[in-house]
Amino acid sequence: MASQRSGPNLSRIATSLGVSVATVSNALSGKGRVSDALIERIRSHAAELGYVPSQAGRALRTGRSGVLGLVLPDIANPLFPKIAQAIESAASAAGYGVLIADSRGDITAQTEAINRLVERGVDGMVVVPRRATRISAASCPVAVIDTASTPGNTVAADHWQGGREIATHLAGLGHKQILIIGNNHESNVQNDRAGGIRAGLAPGMRSETLWIERLETETGAGCRLGLAEKAGQGFTAFAALSDLQALRALTELQQEGISVPGDVSVTGFDDLIWSPVVTPSLTTVRMDMDTIADIAVSALIDRINESGTREGVLVTAETERVPMQLIIRHSSGRANPAPKISEMENM
Amino acid sequence: MASQRSGPNLSRIATSLGVSVATVSNALSGKGRVSDALIERIRSHAAELGYVPSQAGRALRTGRSGVLGLVLPDIANPLFPKIAQAIESAASAAGYGVLIADSRGDITAQTEAINRLVERGVDGMVVVPRRATRISAASCPVAVIDTASTPGNTVAADHWQGGREIATHLAGLGHKQILIIGNNHESNVQNDRAGGIRAGLAPGMRSETLWIERLETETGAGCRLGLAEKAGQGFTAFAALSDLQALRALTELQQEGISVPGDVSVTGFDDLIWSPVVTPSLTTVRMDMDTIADIAVSALIDRINESGTREGVLVTAETERVPMQLIIRHSSGRANPAPKISEMENM
DNA sequence: GTTCTGCGCTTAATCGTTTAATCAACTGCA
DNA sequence: TGCAGTTGATTAAACGATTAAGCGCAGAAC
Numbered sequence: 001m002a003s004q005r006s007g008p009n010l011s012r013i014a015t016s017l018g019v020s021v022a023t024v025s026n027a028l029s030g031k032g033r034v035s036d037a038l039i040e041r042i043r044s045h046a047a048e049l050g051y052v053p054s055q056a057g058r059a060l061r062t063g064r065s066g067v068l069g070l071v072l073p074d075i076a077n078p079l080f081p082k083i084a085q086a087i088e089s090a091a092s093a094a095g096y097g098v099l100i101a102d103s104r105g106d107i108t109a110q111t112e113a114i115n116r117l118v119e120r121g122v123d124g125m126v127v128v129p130r131r132a133t134r135i136s137a138a139s140c141p142v143a144v145i146d147t148a149s150t151p152g153n154t155v156a157a158d159h160w161q162g163g164r165e166i167a168t169h170l171a172g173l174g175h176k177q178i179l180i181i182g183n184n185h186e187s188n189v190q191n192d193r194a195g196g197i198r199a200g201l202a203p204g205m206r207s208e209t210l211w212i213e214r215l216e217t218e219t220g221a222g223c224r225l226g227l228a229e230k231a232g233q234g235f236t237a238f239a240a241l242s243d244l245q246a247l248r249a250l251t252e253l254q255q256e257g258i259s260v261p262g263d264v265s266v267t268g269f270d271d272l273i274w275s276p277v278v279t280p281s282l283t284t285v286r287m288d289m290d291t292i293a294d295i296a297v298s299a300l301i302d303r304i305n306e307s308g309t310r311e312g313v314l315v316t317a318e319t320e321r322v323p324m325q326l327i328i329r330h331s332s333g334r335a336n337p338a339p340k341i342s343e344m345e346n347m
Numbered sequence: 348m349a350s351q352r353s354g355p356n357l358s359r360i361a362t363s364l365g366v367s368v369a370t371v372s373n374a375l376s377g378k379g380r381v382s383d384a385l386i387e388r389i390r391s392h393a394a395e396l397g398y399v400p401s402q403a404g405r406a407l408r409t410g411r412s413g414v415l416g417l418v419l420p421d422i423a424n425p426l427f428p429k430i431a432q433a434i435e436s437a438a439s440a441a442g443y444g445v446l447i448a449d450s451r452g453d454i455t456a457q458t459e460a461i462n463r464l465v466e467r468g469v470d471g472m473v474v475v476p477r478r479a480t481r482i483s484a485a486s487c488p489v490a491v492i493d494t495a496s497t498p499g500n501t502v503a504a505d506h507w508q509g510g511r512e513i514a515t516h517l518a519g520l521g522h523k524q525i526l527i528i529g530n531n532h533e534s535n536v537q538n539d540r541a542g543g544i545r546a547g548l549a550p551g552m553r554s555e556t557l558w559i560e561r562l563e564t565e566t567g568a569g570c571r572l573g574l575a576e577k578a579g580q581g582f583t584a585f586a587a588l589s590d591l592q593a594l595r596a597l598t599e600l601q602q603e604g605i606s607v608p609g610d611v612s613v614t615g616f617d618d619l620i621w622s623p624v625v626t627p628s629l630t631t632v633r634m635d636m637d638t639i640a641d642i643a644v645s646a647l648i649d650r651i652n653e654s655g656t657r658e659g660v661l662v663t664a665e666t667e668r669v670p671m672q673l674i675i676r677h678s679s680g681r682a683n684p685a686p687k688i689s690e691m692e693n694m
Numbered sequence: 695g696t697t698c699t700g701c702g703c704t705t706a707a708t709c710g711t712t713t714a715a716t717c718a719a720c721t722g723c724a
Numbered sequence: 725t726g727c728a729g730t731t732g733a734t735t736a737a738a739c740g741a742t743t744a745a746g747c748g749c750a751g752a753a754c
Contacts, residue, residue: 407710
């Protein structure tokens with residue numbers, strides 16, 4: 001029943017070469033004292049046999065599983081692929097595997113997901129928390145990726161600065177009235193982005209903020225955002241706090257016959273997969289996920305290596321904010337000095 | 348250095364209760380012969396201490412890691428979240444963890460990713476192959492999720508039937524000329540979908556197929572698809588083989604002043620996250636990922652349980668094709684009998 | 695000549711779990 | 725009373741790796 005592991009193990013190599021398992025272990029790990037000649041013999045023989053060390057045996061002995069957990073707020077989030085990809089890549093470069101856990105549902109689900117990972121013996125975990133939740137430290141090192149204003153945050157994109165990039169870009173194009181379009185006003189990330197935009201406005205500019213989720217609880221999911229009316233009121237730029245909302249804004253405006261970027265400009269955040277291929281392609285701001293993942297993973301691994309006691313701790317990193325990069329495409333253009341006449345008539 | 352596992356283990360429970368570890372193990376697993384009273388005492392004491400079994404110890408002894416691998420062709424694929432979510436959910440319901448591996452890059456990367464998983468000792472793996480690649484069986488059971496026409500496929504959505512759903516829907520709306528818009532003509536999935544559409548056309552209807560990747564190698568990435576011209580030629584429906592291409596088509600048409608669904612209809616595949624929120628919302632066809640994941644995972648686990656020898660095999664399932672569901676939204680409507688005059692003038 | 699040191703390898707313990715084998719005590723039955 | 729069968733527990737041997745400690749033997753130090 002219980003499966004024999006197919007491959008060779010240390011003792012098989014040892015007996016086949018007439019040495020002890022300890023020597024083989026030392027030769028392969030380079031730790032103890034073994035003569036160079038023997039090291040060479042052992043290594044080549046191991047390679048020949050296609051030896052792969054048993055993670056189970058190693059984990060049992062060392063107390064390290066060589067696996068990191070990744071807890072994601074909502075796997076269905078379109079940003080998730082990039083995060084997972086970056087974390088997996090960083091972890092695997094450091095010799096770690098990545099176990100995923102989906103915390104869809106409420107905060108309880110998030111805690112359960114964390115527990116599942118702990119039970120599986122992960123050495124540490126990266127958590128992208130549900131909006132505005134605080135991670136109560138699990139019994140292993142935890143790195144949090146959210147935004148600077150989240151308590152316990154380890155590293156994240158500088159969402160605030162990203163917002164400023166958008167604001168100065170729009171200011172430079174001559175826009176005076178900006179409509180910020182967000183999804184949920186409880187999201188730390190979205191709040192930071194909105195704050196950055198407001199902080200980056202030049203004198204004489206003003207902004208207003210529209211929270212979609214709030215609107216939808218009144219009007220129903222998938223409702224119109226009423227952007228044409230906003231355009232009629234003089235808003236010439238629509239700065240969405242995520243590309244998903246930017247896409248929603250863009251298509252609604254186009255449907256109502258308002259030209260982008262001719263009449264109004266639309267910008268987003270995150271450079272999601274569709275941003276370059278829609279017409280007009282989206283001006284947006286991109287997080288450097290690879291860098292963020294590298295920082296999070298190496299902070300985690302540092303902590304794992306130094307802490308013998310396996311206590312649960314929120315790890316910290318030197319650089320907490322990674323700059324975002326503005327990507328100018330075709331959905332943003334010069335502010336149209338006079339609102340379209342047809343729009344005025346509609347009012 | 349080597350960390351003491353924080354929690355209690357079997358022997359701690361055993362000594363604390365004055366029984367042997369074997370008895371504790373039996374009591375918790377319900378396997379050996381232990382008196383009901385003692386079982387109760389042991390279980391409650393274990394719960395009280397917050398005992399969690401060491402996966403490493405168990406894995407070493409049983410030869411099973413309790414972990415499945417998930418290999419994805421391109422994590423950045425927008426469909427990925429749903430797949431990962433469904434697999435994770437199915438696996439975790441069956442008591443398994445999920446280790447991810449990204450095979451971004453070429454087929455070599457895919458093989459490397461598979462090897463990494465094997466080295467980590469996964470009991471089996473789910474592979475969503477890169478387009479048109481064949482999985483050379485790894486040294487553990489493998490379930491393949493792609494499409495029925497892929498050799499070795501275990502289970503997948505019935506892409507062909509999904510295509511027929513689209514075709515009959517469009518036929519019912521009176522469309523006669525359908526432009527099928529795909530990305531890559533080497534993708535088995537896209538070919539099956541396109542085949543289904545063609546097979547579902549009513550007499551008197553005709554279709555043509557546009558492969559974006561082929562067009563882009565000539566004209567450059569992000570180029571216009573020239574859909575307005577196609578509309579001028581009499582195409583009234585644009586059936587994209589994925590929502591990403593549908594979105595691209597939709598926005599290009601809107602930008603050119605062609606009304607959707609007034610002038611032409613647009614449909615997609617996969618019901619990706621933006622489909623319900625763009626304007627007009629996308630008519631599309633949805634895969635039942637939860638069912639697919641359940642089938643794949645349970646086929647995998649069945650094979651793991653029955654095979655003692657841990658050989659690498661492509662597992663098979665009873666139901667190979669899971670029906671797709673047509674979701675009618677607002678991007679598809681009655682065929683416009685007369686093409687728009689302005690369009691005709693443009694020709 | 696004796697003690698010390700370093701080298702190269704082996705011995706043996708250990709991580710936590712599972713499970714086959716064993717054993718003592720008790721039951722039922724002739 | 726003696727024997728077989730059952731019950732409820734223990735003993736002990738794995739699984740595969742790591743690693744501290746030990747051991748014999750050389751050459752150096754005194």
